[in-house]
Amino acid sequence: xxxxxxxxxxxxxxxxxxxxxxKIRNKNILLIGSKTLSPKVEKAxxxxxxxxxxxxxxxxxxxxxxxHLADSQxxxxxxxxxxxxxxxxxxxxxxxxxxxxxxxxxLATGVSAGRLYEGEEQFxxxxxxxxxxxxxxxxxxxxxAIVGFSPKEEAEAEFMAxxxxxxxxxxxxxxxxxxxEENTKDKIEVIREVPVSVExxxxxxxxxxxxxxxxxxxxxxxxxxxxxxxxxxGLKMNGNHxxxxxxxxxxxAGCFACGDIVGTPYQYIKSAGExxxxxxxxxxxxxxxxxxxx
Numbered sequence: 001x002x003x004x005x006x007x008x009x010x011x012x013x014x015x016x017x018x019x020x021x022x023k024i025r026n027k028n029i030l031l032i033g034s035k036t037l038s039p040k041v042e043k044a045x046x047x048x049x050x051x052x053x054x055x056x057x058x059x060x061x062x063x064x065x066x067x068h069l070a071d072s073q074x075x076x077x078x079x080x081x082x083x084x085x086x087x088x089x090x091x092x093x094x095x096x097x098x099x100x101x102x103x104x105x106x107l108a109t110g111v112s113a114g115r116l117y118e119g120e121e122q123f124x125x126x127x128x129x130x131x132x133x134x135x136x137x138x139x140x141x142x143x144x145a146i147v148g149f150s151p152k153e154e155a156e157a158e159f160m161a162x163x164x165x166x167x168x169x170x171x172x173x174x175x176x177x178x179x180x181e182e183n184t185k186d187k188i189e190v191i192r193e194v195p196v197s198v199e200x201x202x203x204x205x206x207x208x209x210x211x212x213x214x215x216x217x218x219x220x221x222x223x224x225x226x227x228x229x230x231x232x233x234g235l236k237m238n239g240n241h242x243x244x245x246x247x248x249x250x251x252x253a254g255c256f257a258c259g260d261i262v263g264t265p266y267q268y269i270k271s272a273g274e275x276x277x278x279x280x281x282x283x284x285x286x287x288x289x290x291x292x293x294x
Contacts, residue, residue: 001099001100003103004102004103006102006105007029007030007093007105008029008105009032009084010110011033011034011076012038012041012271013038013065013271013272013275014108014258014272014274014278015108015109015259016068016069017276018258018276019031019069019074020069020279021283023073024072025283027283032076032081032100034076034078038062040110041268044058050268051269061268079095080096080225081094081226082096083231083232083233084232086252086254091103091104096156103286103289104254104256105232105254105256106256106278107255107257108259109231111240111261119198120198120221123198123204127198127217127218128204128218128221129218129221132157133156133159141164142165143215143218144220145207145216145219145220146167146170146220147195147220147222149223151171153222156222157179165187167187167188168188168191170192170193170209191209193209193211195207196209196210204219207219228242228257241261244258247277247284249281253285256278256285258277259275
């Protein structure tokens, strides 16, 4: 498996700035996120304080970001990272499509929206998961509840239905649910109820909604992004934000964070600046490691 110098998670202003700076410093980078970049930026009406671009619209800024990436020959790996493990000399990143290795990591995933459900953290790894395609093999002949926060999670429900006996799909959006695979439709039950908690003893055994309780072997919460505390075990938090130093370093050596994920103000120009600092700090960290190994 290829090991990258720096893995950057997130394609908002912070992540893109970090990627460009790291590429300029000749590091082998992996940029993971959405190829459409940040919906938050794109939908902004007018941005008045982005240096050198007065009264720029979000769509115009998004185009400028895309052009800069192209000029820098930076490609985006479209995947969702569910867990990052510090392995000592490197980090292992578990994605929906593949696993990755990197000598350092920069977290730029933005603010994780929504609270955790009661029992979600308690049963994480014991029946609660954030990636259906990663853990589907464990549910052969079993049942699973999938809580999807966007229509794209329907594909994960279909994948699970190919293996599990029964899939209960709870869409947390108003769009009509549309499954494309005919052979899985009969195995997926769409339930428009609001989840409240996960219950069980040694492992998760049921998903409780405002109206009912459903006995299942596992529960999957498929959000746009995983909260930092669940994403990186052992990461030190300050409320809902990652605690960092002035050079964007977290409490885990080789792991850096920048942008909205580290705190207010939630400003695009602030995020871009922090991405630059995080990348420079990651480069310095790698250079120090290289010198220590000589």
